[in-house]
Amino acid sequence: MSASLAQRLRAGTMLGAEGYVFELERRGYIKAGPFVPEVVLDFPDAVRQLHREFLRAGADVMVALTYYAHREKLRDVGREGDLEAMNRQAVRIARSVAAEGGALVAGNVCNTWAYDPDDPATFATVRAMYTEQLGWAAEEGVDFVISETNDYLGEALIALEVIQDLGLPAMVTMAPTQPRLTRDGYEYADACRILAAEGAAIVGLNCDRGPRTMLPLIARIRETVECAVAVQPVPYRTDAIAPTMETLRGADGSRAFPIALDPFTCTRFDMAQFAAQARDLGVNYVGICCGAGPHHVRAMAEALGREVPASKYSPSMDLHPMFRVDVSAKDAAFLHSWNA
Numbered sequence: 001m002s003a004s005l006a007q008r009l010r011a012g013t014m015l016g017a018e019g020y021v022f023e024l025e026r027r028g029y030i031k032a033g034p035f036v037p038e039v040v041l042d043f044p045d046a047v048r049q050l051h052r053e054f055l056r057a058g059a060d061v062m063v064a065l066t067y068y069a070h071r072e073k074l075r076d077v078g079r080e081g082d083l084e085a086m087n088r089q090a091v092r093i094a095r096s097v098a099a100e101g102g103a104l105v106a107g108n109v110c111n112t113w114a115y116d117p118d119d120p121a122t123f124a125t126v127r128a129m130y131t132e133q134l135g136w137a138a139e140e141g142v143d144f145v146i147s148e149t150n151d152y153l154g155e156a157l158i159a160l161e162v163i164q165d166l167g168l169p170a171m172v173t174m175a176p177t178q179p180r181l182t183r184d185g186y187e188y189a190d191a192c193r194i195l196a197a198e199g200a201a202i203v204g205l206n207c208d209r210g211p212r213t214m215l216p217l218i219a220r221i222r223e224t225v226e227c228a229v230a231v232q233p234v235p236y237r238t239d240a241i242a243p244t245m246e247t248l249r250g251a252d253g254s255r256a257f258p259i260a261l262d263p264f265t266c267t268r269f270d271m272a273q274f275a276a277q278a279r280d281l282g283v284n285y286v287g288i289c290c291g292a293g294p295h296h297v298r299a300m301a302e303a304l305g306r307e308v309p310a311s312k313y314s315p316s317m318d319l320h321p322m323f324r325v326d327v328s329a330k331d332a333a334f335l336h337s338w339n340a
């Protein structure tokens with residue numbers, strides 16, 4: 001029996017790992033563009049394997065891959081008939097891997113692209129989409145639900161209501177695509193304060209920003225709310241000029257998002273430093289989003305003071321043929337060309 005979400009939050013900083021869609025796209029199982037997780041039904045072993053890699057790297061939560069597995073998106077790719085099977089199977093896969101390492105299981109919903117703050121008729125559409133997705137997740141069995149990459153506070157509040165109607169704890173995070181405000185005009189910290197007041201167990205930010213441009217916003221949120229705070233940046237080197245991954249530009253000026261971001265990727269050391277900084281700010285749930293690899297997650301876990309299953313293979317440069325102190329004279333000669 002694994003500890004509950006509340007118990008884990010009391011015990012110390014939780015470690016999250018996401019970015020399933022980007023990583024499975026790189027591995028050839030998800031189509032960039034629609035980014036619909038058809039892989040859940042078509043190649044379930046690929047999903048299982050990535051869950052297992054994040055679990056071994058120290059993730060405390062297996063997040064069901066139902067990101068964009070909602071009615072609007074499945075209609076786009078002609079698979080609306082697979083909606084229920086895809087959602088149920090994603091939770092089953094997450095549950096089976098979580099059981100291998102005592103992780104929690106999270107249901108997952110995201111921005112729908114159906115919400116329009118100026119058209120109240122869309123609110124019911126969004127509610128119906130979340131209700132069917134999370135109803136299936138609850139039936140399959142999840143410990144809590146993550147509602148993420150929310151552009152609008154209004155849409156996040158609908159998700160929160162649906163999660164609470166199911167009697168589940170909610171982690172609700174906004175996507176900080178703009179400098180200060182949600183798409184419906186709330187300061188991110190105010191949006192989080194409102195979500196907390198409405199009963200979210202964890203509030204915060206995920207996606208879009210890399211560590212450097214995410215930290216100042218999350219610090220402000222930490223100062224504003226009493227409840228647990230989550231932060232899950234993308235592992236890309238965003239900065240004052242390009243504060244989000246969408247604004248990063250390649251050397252030729254072309255947009256790097258979403259499939260040419262590789263040159264901006266954070267190292268494991270960048271992400272380890274971020275994890276420690278977020279913990280020191282008092283963030284309770286530190287994670288990583290689109291672009292994540294298991295090496296990032298393991299480095300973050302170790303920065304939080306943990307030894308995890310994958311730590312067995314953590315670097316030992318003292319055993320590298322060239323970097324060891326007792327490097328042989330023959331091998332040391334290679335260093336001339338390595339330093340050229």
Ligand SMILES: [Zn+2]
Pocket residue numbers: 019206207208234289290
């Ligand atoms: Zn993301």
